[in-house]
Amino acid sequence: MPLARSLSMTSLNGLLQCEDEDLPVEDLLLFEISWEVTNKVGGIYTVIQTKAKTTADEWGENYFLIGPYFEQNVKTQVEFTEPPNPAVKKAMDTMKSQGCQVFFGRWLIEGSPYVLLFDIGSAAWNLDKWKGEFWEVSNIGIPFHDREANDAVIFGSLTAWFLKELSCQFDDKPNIIAHFHEWQAGVGLILSRSQKLPVATIFTTHATLLGRYLCAANIDFYNNLDQFDIDKEAGERQIYHRYCMERASVHCAHVFTTVSQITATEAEHMLKKSPDVVTPNGLNIKKFSAMHEFQNLHSMYKARIQEFIRGHFYGHLDFDLDKTLFFFIAGRYEFSNKGADMFLEALSRLNFLLRVHKADVTVIVFFIMPAKTNNFNVETLKGQAVRKQLWDTAQSVKEKFGRKLYNALLKGEIPDLNKILDRDDISIMKRAIFSTQRHSLPPVTTHNMIDDSNDPILNTIRRIGLFNNRTDRVKVILHPEFLSSTSPLLPLDYEEFVRGCHLGVFPSYYEPWGYTPAECTVMGIPSVTTNLSGFGCFMQEHVADPEAYGIYIVDRRFRSPDESCNQLTQFLYGFCQQNRRQRIIQRNRTERLSDLLDWKYLGRYYMHARHLALSRTFPDKFEMEPSAPPKTEGFRFPRPSSVPPSPSVSQHSSPHHSEAEDEDEDERYDEDEEAERDRQNIKSPFSLGALPQGKKKQHGEYRN
């Protein structure tokens, strides 16, 4: 196999050291402003909350988050303290003296960062004045009826006011960096800029307003990116003012960032500006002390899922559970945005392939997408009851059998195996088997759906005919409710369930970042994603052979839907052809990628953005090579030295490879060696372009 096992570490190490990325944080103050600080509305909360520890570690007492004050949030999440920084305190006092309620404390999450919270309601009496001021500087007006946008004006005006009160106390240092997330915070940025405050500003969009609206309207988005008349589209959707707030924030920011390459492309067309830096989202990775603990967890939770399957498919258990793979898709019920349409079609094709090739694997697919239901359906509950009954029967027979055996052994005899089960036992067992007979097929959904006849997943299943027939090699279970460890059916929480599965499938059409596949990765579960998801783009860029690491990336951008669907089918089929050992190896590799998704590493992109903002705002103090645009190239996970475990189409002409071949591959796989290699790669700093060069020289200058 002519694969590049000779790939050496040194060839990858043409990377720049990143220690000079460090900023003189003691002479700086960092503010991160978001509507979702201590206030969970959507995904930004997760981003900010998980990132807090890394940033707090770096910035210590000089890091502050700014958000809105809501009593119910604060009660459980914040511990009030006095601001340690006298300037912050003074600025707060000035605002308080003019009738605004400002709160300060520690956010009780990992890293316990300082938070500064503005009570929007207490400042609402200024709304007209502030809207007028905002109109004067931006010529953007806010409709009366849009409460959220009006709140954004209040929040932004308070933020800008605070920054003004703060910055006017400083002469030369500390310098202030203000990092604004999403359009709700953007007014603060625009106002700070219009008042020419000495503040370095960063603006991050996690998705564009207009992109989200267009995709939600089922428009063929990516093929027409450059053809939208965006003012008109926003105007027609009644979000023109919000869109203007977002776009004006982008235009005013010293540094503009998005969370992924795909959102960068989206921003280029929906906001007419390419981001200066892409700042991917990370996770807080908890490391197990024991090596491969995640593998043990996988088999443990897989056994729990198998138990459920035994009940669900009672009477139809003619397939080998040890050769059964569990796939799943999970998330909000957005049939086409999340790619459930394509997934179902691919499953239909996979079913066909597995049957034609007489494969002995069975695939069971879970759809975990909450919809409106009237609780569990009877057939599903009955399945679990039947399983329980068989289990009890087996236990009681075993008990009797065990006693007889014990007695025989005590007598020094080998029991007569023909007599050890008497007629009673046989009839009990026959009766039990009789009760497992079933005239219906195992149900496709576990719940009574309220809108059964219009449910897009069920209707597609009806159309493609995946009804869990005996001959089907692909079986489908729709679980239209979030998982819970107290469920009588499948008593697992989401994390445990994911760990027990073999593959997560997320062929999304619109996915600015994509935490679901990222979560799979850190749990060591391979996943399918697309090049329209931020996560997919990120992996494509950082891993030379993502498939070998259990990240399958479907091309939904440059291929027709039919081709993408074929590609997805091939991924699934290829995955089914792996043997157990290959899957274990693949999971090990997948799990190793989790370092890549750790904020400890991804936080660097944020650092870079801050540095860039400083150099643009205070060019005399913070220099940076102006020319080089930051690139993320240069750092890549290499191809694994051994042959990728996935027998992907290009490498095998026959679906069944011989034992000898397997042996061959096994020999090449040395877990420890490979892991060490990958680990060293991860430790290599990210290349952020030529920026840090020449900066080292300037280092002393910060500390003048």
Next chain:
Amino acid sequence: MAGAPPAAPRGFLGAGRPPAATDAPLLAPPLYKGRPQRGPDRGRCVSRTDLRSGTMADQSFVTLATNDSYVKGALVLGSSLQQYRTTRKLTALITPQVSDLMRRVLEKVFDEVILVNVLDSGDSAHLALMKRPELGVTLTKLHCWELTQFSKCVFMDADTMVLSNIDELFEREELSAAPDPGWPDCFNSGVFVYRPSIETYSQLLQFATEKGSFDGADQGLLNTFFSSWATTDMSKHLPFIYNLSSTSVYSYLPAFKAFGANTKVVHFLGSTKPWNYTYDSRTKSIKGNMDDPKIVHPEFLNMWWDTYIADVLPLLEQHGIVKEITPGVNMAEVTEAVSHVSVSPLLPTESSEERKERWEQGQADYMGVDSFDNIKKKLDTYLQ
């Protein structure tokens, strides 16, 4: 995978994105997929000629809509006239800013929908506009004198609605109108009786070119032109109930209590028009600022919205302009989703304050002065 390409067991794409040509995946499929096409028009709107046998064919009510929002007002006005079984024709003048879809809806309610484009006309109106650009809308309104197919007309603003049959107005002479609540020696030009005549039209135009209008709008012009109204013929003074300003409810409440029940025409004066409010169809009430007198006395507003929901919304739905209605949504917002409110650059330039107000009513001129390019220019004044 083993060579054989998977023969797709079933067709895909029933629910997915439109298939791009396999060999040219970037070939753009149609931009919008499956915007619902409505079937042929059905519903409450009965053909008008069936409804009224004795149409006085040479007399008409006339209104004017300068954008899609005002079309909604015009539709409510037209529906209310129909509801009280007028025997006269209904005519709507529209400007090019009205979208085609909305125009088609208008044609369902009005007998005639006439496009008036001052800029294209190349006649004396255009000339007048060049000299007095601030009179844009006013000059458009004057076009109503050109409707010489009618012997007599009643002009009604699109922000009025009738509460009873008012066909008796056609017994009056030119120029009959009701006093303006703000200055009762002037008439309010929201409702007036007139005789179409090219001669009068040209005189008005000439007058406008030479003298202008003291309030910059049609009311000032018409009051100067028909200056004898205040002093000569009492029969040309329409009773106030033919043009009751909705603001009079609170400015003279006792009078309203005594006579309000007789109201025949209500006129929604002021910058916030009925379609700018948020109407909750569950509670059948207007949501809004409690300082707004119209909200405190919402009777008329509710009548407007009742007519809108009962008679106009179904038409808009039939034309695919409004998707199905969920209770509690801002109807105005939904309807607005397809209207392009754009003001021709030659129309009178607004003050900054007026522009801000338009934004606040959710009617930014995003294809014109309020485009992001202009916002960007504004921002760039302080970015370096």
